[in-house]
Amino acid sequence: MTRLDTFKALTREIGGIRKPLLVLALFKLWNLVCGLIPLFLYSLLVKQVLVDKHLNELWPVLAGYLAVFLLTTIGIAVSQRFSNQLILKYDLRLKHKLLNKLLRLDHEVYSTYSMGDVKSRIEQDAAVAGKFFMTHILDYSYAVVYAGALAIILLCYDWKIALLSFVFVPVSLYTVNFLGERTRKAGEELWKLQNQYESFLHSNLQNWKDIKTNNLEEAQLAELNGHYKKIRPVWFRNQLYLHLGISYSFFTKNFITQLFIYFIGGIFVIQGYSQVGVLLVFISFYGQFFGFIERISNSLMNYKNDSVNISKVIGLLHAEADKRPYKRISGMDIDVQNLQFRYEGNDSFALEGISFSVSRGEHLAITGQSGSGKSTLAKLLTGQRKPQGGKVSIGGIDLAEVNGESVSGKVSIVVQEPVLFNMTIRENLLLAKAGATEAELIACCRRASIYEWIESLEHQLDTRIGEKGVKLSGGQKQRLSIARVLLQDRDIIIFDESTSALDHGNESDIITELQSLSSGKTMISIAHRLSTIQGCDKVMVLQAGRVVAYDTHTNLFTRNEAYDMLFQSQYVYMNQAN
Numbered sequence: 063m064t065r066l067d068t069f070k071a072l073t074r075e076i077g078g079i080r081k082p083l084l085v086l087a088l089f090k091l092w093n094l095v096c097g098l099i100p101l102f103l104y105s106l107l108v109k110q111v112l113v114d115k116h117l118n119e120l121w122p123v124l125a126g127y128l129a130v131f132l133l134t135t136i137g138i139a140v141s142q143r144f145s146n147q148l149i150l151k152y153d154l155r156l157k158h159k160l161l162n163k164l165l166r167l168d169h170e171v172y173s174t175y176s177m178g179d180v181k182s183r184i185e186q187d188a189a190v191a192g193k194f195f196m197t198h199i200l201d202y203s204y205a206v207v208y209a210g211a212l213a214i215i216l217l218c219y220d221w222k223i224a225l226l227s228f229v230f231v232p233v234s235l236y237t238v239n240f241l242g243e244r245t246r247k248a249g250e251e252l253w254k255l256q257n258q259y260e261s262f263l264h265s266n267l268q269n270w271k272d273i274k275t276n277n278l279e280e281a282q283l284a285e286l287n288g289h290y291k292k293i294r295p296v297w298f299r300n301q302l303y304l305h306l307g308i309s310y311s312f313f314t315k316n317f318i319t320q321l322f323i324y325f326i327g328g329i330f331v332i333q334g335y336s337q338v339g340v341l342l343v344f345i346s347f348y349g350q351f352f353g354f355i356e357r358i359s360n361s362l363m364n365y366k367n368d369s370v371n372i373s374k375v376i377g378l379l380h381a382e383a384d385k386r387p388y389k390r391i392s393g394m395d396i397d398v399q400n401l402q403f404r405y406e407g408n409d410s411f412a413l414e415g416i417s418f419s420v421s422r423g424e425h426l427a428i429t430g431q432s433g434s435g436k437s438t439l440a441k442l443l444t445g446q447r448k449p450q451g452g453k454v455s456i457g458g459i460d461l462a463e464v465n466g467e468s469v470s471g472k473v474s475i476v477v478q479e480p481v482l483f484n485m486t487i488r489e490n491l492l493l494a495k496a497g498a499t500e501a502e503l504i505a506c507c508r509r510a511s512i513y514e515w516i517e518s519l520e521h522q523l524d525t526r527i528g529e530k531g532v533k534l535s536g537g538q539k540q541r542l543s544i545a546r547v548l549l550q551d552r553d554i555i556i557f558d559e560s561t562s563a564l565d566h567g568n569e570s571d572i573i574t575e576l577q578s579l580s581s582g583k584t585m586i587s588i589a590h591r592l593s594t595i596q597g598c599d600k601v602m603v604l605q606a607g608r609v610v611a612y613d614t615h616t617n618l619f620t621r622n623e624a625y626d627m628l629f630q631s632q633y634v635y636m637n638q639a640n
């Protein structure tokens with residue numbers, strides 16, 4: 063992507079940057095003018111004072127230097143403050159935009175990203191893209207304009223030496239561009255490897271406890287070494303090309319061009335085509351000129367390297383959003399017709415020919431052996447996945463035709479391992495309903511059989527629960543997430559193994575509470591436990607992605623052999639317990 067394309071893409075996505083950039087460009091122009099004046103003062107100093115010995119011109123020259131110094135300092139200080147403010151504002155805006163985009167992505171698009179990929183785009187890549195406007199637009203343009211102004215001055219001073227010395231400019235830029243392309247290619251490879259490493263690190267930190275309990279420390283360290291072994295040579299290659307390019311432009315500036323000027327300039331002076339004073343001033347101007355050519359070269363190198371990260375940010379900003387319309391779903395009946403679903407890359411269907419319906423006030427239980435497709439069905443019912451065949455409708459609206467927010471506004475799901483945040487119990491609950499009153503919070507906690515425990519805590523609802531609710535037991539997490547869903551009060555609630563970690567007593571309290579709810583709602587419980595299922599209106603049994611039984615619990619229990627087998631051991635246990 064060229065600089066201009068990148069500029070257009072970033073400004074299109076994050077507005078309001080063009081005007082402040084223009085102000086900063088004016089400051090740069092100020093600095094440019096302040097930077098050119100000393101060159102004329104220097105030329106006066108050499109020609110008038112040193113060569114022609116007009117000592118009385120020394121004082122105006124010194125006063126001029128002082129004034130330029132003051133003006134430059136003011137210009138730099140003000141523009142620095144302004145640019146720092148702008149960088150911070152832009153950086154935050156970019157991150158906000160990226161996170162907003164990520165959170166609103168379609169489930170299926172999001173599942174194509176790895177954790178390391180997503181993390182890099184929001185952190186490292188966004189930081190690189192954040193400095194794009196300052197370094198790759200303003201600083202670069204400043205160097206180009208300054209170098210152009212100096213080239214004109216050099217031509218005016220001595221066009222013969224100037225034209226000869228300009229030969230080095232395209233040679234230098236071509237070589238740097240060549241090395242820059244190699245830096246970019248190595249950078250692309252490095253980015254992929256670093257993301258794999260980031261994903262590894264993320265899952266390592268997330269599963270810290272399991273790694274220790276299962277004595278996997280050595281295996282994890284070996285994997286870390288594996289990542290380093292892959293990253294190291296690519297990183298060296300990337301840095302080698304980058305620094306080769308930077309060193310090359312430094313070498314060209316400081317040795318080849320200067321020696322050339324001394325050599326050619328010396329010959330010109332000896333032959334009488336030029337004078338010593340003119341040559342001295344020319345060399346000083348030329349030093350500055352090639353200093354800016356060096357800055358342009360370095361910028362070319364760095365842009366090639368940074369373009370890897372910037373393109374990833376732009377890629378995410380342009381990622382396909384869920385373009386389906388938002389529709390308010392008013393009905394509460396679920397209707398599933400001949401559903402077919404296969405995960406990408408899998409040969410067999412996870413769900414095949416599934417048809418059923420659940421009306422308002424009904425509570426359907428879905429059961430079946432592990433891997434039979436229960437959670438996959440829950441994903442389709444909540445619009446997280448789209449079927450390859452058939453359809454899921456709620457209130458007569460096909461979920462494939464509306465966006466994710468239409469469905470999440472209608473359906474809540476409680477999962478086996480709920481997502482809780484490192485905040486207080488109250489704050490976790492308020493995520494479901496921002497303005498909920500104290501009485502509402504307490505009522506929902508009571509219905510989820512967790513209020514008694516909350517009351518026993520020193521800070522009660524204001525107790526912090528640790529990262530991912532680490533200070534809670536599995537059952538407490540499940541009850542808290544049920545309380546949150548009850549507070550959210552959606553019309554349709556799906557419980558996916560959401561009471562699996564509870565003891566019999568707590569589970570039956572919650573189930574009684576849920577049964578009392580079901581008259582005004584549509585509910586689906588996915589469960590292995592007979593105790594969860596037997597109070598539901600109907601039970602659907604899945605086997606290898608197909609419905610093998612669909613009836614009331616009593617009918618199935620007396621007439622269906624497969625169903626009987628599935629629960630025989632639990633039934634014996636429950637009878638004993640009773």
Ligand SMILES: Nc1ncnc2c1ncn2[C@@H]1O[C@H](COP(=O)(O)OP(=O)(O)OP(=O)(O)O)[C@@H](O)[C@H]1O
Binds near residue numbers: 405406430432435439
């Ligand atoms: N993200 C995925 N990618 C590919 N295959 C998947 C994915 N998730 C599940 N599957 C496969 O789909 C099938 C159904 O899985 P699903 O999680 O729906 O089963 P389940 O009945 O909920 O199992 P369990 O009771 O163990 O939770 C399984 O064969 C599983 O391997």
